Amino acid sequence: MYNVQEIRADFPILSRKINGKPLVYLDNGASAQKPQVVIDAVNRAYAEEYSNVHRGLHTLSNISTEKYEGVRSTIARFLNAGSEDHIVMNSGTTEGINMVAYSWAMPRFEKGDEIVLSAMEHHANIVPWHFLRERQGAVLKWVDIADDGSLDAQSVIDAIGPKTKLVAITQTSNVLGTVVDVKAICRAAHEKGVPVLVDGSQGSVHMPVDLQDIDCDFYAITGHKLYGPSGSGAIYIKPERMAEMRPFLGGGDMIKEVHRDQIIYNDPPMKFEAGTPGIVQQIGLGVALEYLMDIGMDQIAAHEASLRDYARQKFEGLNWLQVQGMSEDKAAIFSFTLAGAAHPHDISTILDKKGIAVRAGHHCAGPLMDHLGVTATCRASFGMYNTLEEVDKLVDGLELCRDLLG
Ligand code: PLP
Numbered sequence: 001m002y003n004v005q006e007i008r009a010d011f012p013i014l015s016r017k018i019n020g021k022p023l024v025y026l027d028n029g030a031s032a033q034k035p036q037v038v039i040d041a042v043n044r045a046y047a048e049e050y051s052n053v054h055r056g057l058h059t060l061s062n063i064s065t066e067k068y069e070g071v072r073s074t075i076a077r078f079l080n081a082g083s084e085d086h087i088v089m090n091s092g093t094t095e096g097i098n099m100v101a102y103s104w105a106m107p108r109f110e111k112g113d114e115i116v117l118s119a120m121e122h123h124a125n126i127v128p129w130h131f132l133r134e135r136q137g138a139v140l141k142w143v144d145i146a147d148d149g150s151l152d153a154q155s156v157i158d159a160i161g162p163k164t165k166l167v168a169i170t171q172t173s174n175v176l177g178t179v180v181d182v183k184a185i186c187r188a189a190h191e192k193g194v195p196v197l198v199d200g201s202q203g204s205v206h207m208p209v210d211l212q213d214i215d216c217d218f219y220a221i222t223g224h225k226l227y228g229p230s231g232s233g234a235i236y237i238k239p240e241r242m243a244e245m246r247p248f249l250g251g252g253d254m255i256k257e258v259h260r261d262q263i264i265y266n267d268p269p270m271k272f273e274a275g276t277p278g279i280v281q282q283i284g285l286g287v288a289l290e291y292l293m294d295i296g297m298d299q300i301a302a303h304e305a306s307l308r309d310y311a312r313q314k315f316e317g318l319n320w321l322q323v324q325g326m327s328e329d330k331a332a333i334f335s336f337t338l339a340g341a342a343h344p345h346d347i348s349t350i351l352d353k354k355g356i357a358v359r360a361g362h363h364c365a366g367p368l369m370d371h372l373g374v375t376a377t378c379r380a381s382f383g384m385y386n387t388l389e390e391v392d393k394l395v396d397g398l399e400l401c402r403d404l405l406g
Helices: 004-009 036-047 059-079 093-108 127-136 153-159 182-191 239-244 279-295 297-316 344-353 366-372 388-405
Strands: 087-090 114-118 139-143 164-170 196-199 218-222 233-237 255-258 263-265 321-324 333-338 359-361 377-381
Touching (some): 036 279, 059 218, 059 233, 059 279, 093 196, 093 218, 093 233, 093 239, 139 153, 164 182, 182 196, 297 333, 344 359, 344 377
Parallel strands (some): 114 139
Antiparallel strands (some): 087 233, 218 233, 255 263, 321 333
16 A cells, blocks of 8 residues: 555655745655665765775775666666666766767768657757767757657558657656657567667556566666666667667776777676776665666555546646646646736745746756746656645645736
C-alpha cells in the first residue's frame, strides 16, 4: 500500500517552510528533491569511502570502484536494459544526447539526411541536432502535436522517409506531460531500418521502463530528476549502435594503451567514459534507484495518476485557467496561463509567497512555445511525494493570482 506520508518523511526538505508556509514542491520536472538515504550515501561516500575509481590498488579506491561500478548494474536493472554493458554513465540526458550526436550521428550524416523530431522536444533533444543541421546540412523534420497536446505515434512513423537516419523523440513531454507510444515508433522505425533515440529524462521518472520491450537504440536518463544527485545520469545504447560509435571525449579510462603514435581504446562502455566520472553523484543515483525500485515504479505511477486525475478535474472547473495539453495519457505535469495578461513569472512569484514552488518560463522547449503561441507558461510538475491536499493548495494559490492579477 502506497503511503505518501511515509514517503514524505523520507525527504527532509519537505518539512521546511518557505516564506513562513509549508513547502509545496511542484517543480519536480526541473529537478526532484532527495530522500535521506541518498543524502546519507553521498555523505558516507565522501566521509568514509572516497577515492578515485579504476586503476587504484588501495582499499579506498577498490571500495569506490566497486560502488561506482555497482551503479551500472543498478541502472541496467532499473531500465530492464538486459546488461550493464549497455549502460554508459554520464552527467545526464544532455550529455547522453550530445554523445549520440557527436559519436554516432556526425560520422554517418550526409547533407539532406533527416532527423525526425516532435514539436515538444526539450532543447537537449533539439540543439545537438541543430549542430548537425548547421555543420553537415542535416534536415530536422518536425512532427506536430494535436490540439489536446497528444502526439500520434502514426504521425511520427509517417514522417520517416528514405532520407531519415534517426528518430529522436521524448517519452514524456516536460511541458505538457504527454506520454508518447515510443514502443510503436521503435517497431515501425526499425522496419524501415531507422534507429530511435528516446529522451527518457521525464519518462523514466513517472513510469516503469522496460527497455527490452521498448527496443529503442538509445535511451537517456538524468539522475537529478530521479531523486538522485545533480550531475548523475546514464544512457542506454544498443550493442549494435555502440559498435558503430566513435569515442566521444578522449582522456583517461577510455583507453587501454597510449603511445606516441598509437592508441588502443578500452572496451565499451568504458570507451565512452573519459576522465574522472561523477563518482559520488553516481553512487547517490544508485541509491536513489534502489529506493524507487523498493517502493515500485508501478506504485509511484499509480499514485501520480491519482494526482493527475484530481488536478485535471479541479482545473477543468476553472474557466479562467488555460491549461495547455490535456491528453488522456499524460504524466502529472500541467502547464498553464491565466486568462488576461498575467505573466507566468508573476504567477510563480505570488505562489512562492504561499510556499508553492512552480516553474515559469519556456521550459527549454522553444518550438513547443512557438506552436502554442506563447512565450512562457507556468508549470506545476508533481512527483512521488506530492499529495491531493497540495493540489488544493495550488488551486487556492491560483485563485489568489486571478484575484490579484486578473
Ligand atoms: N529532456 C527532458 C524531457 C527534460 O525535461 C530535461 C530537463 O529538464 C532534459 C532533457 C535535460 O536534462 P539534463 O538537464 O539533466 O541534462
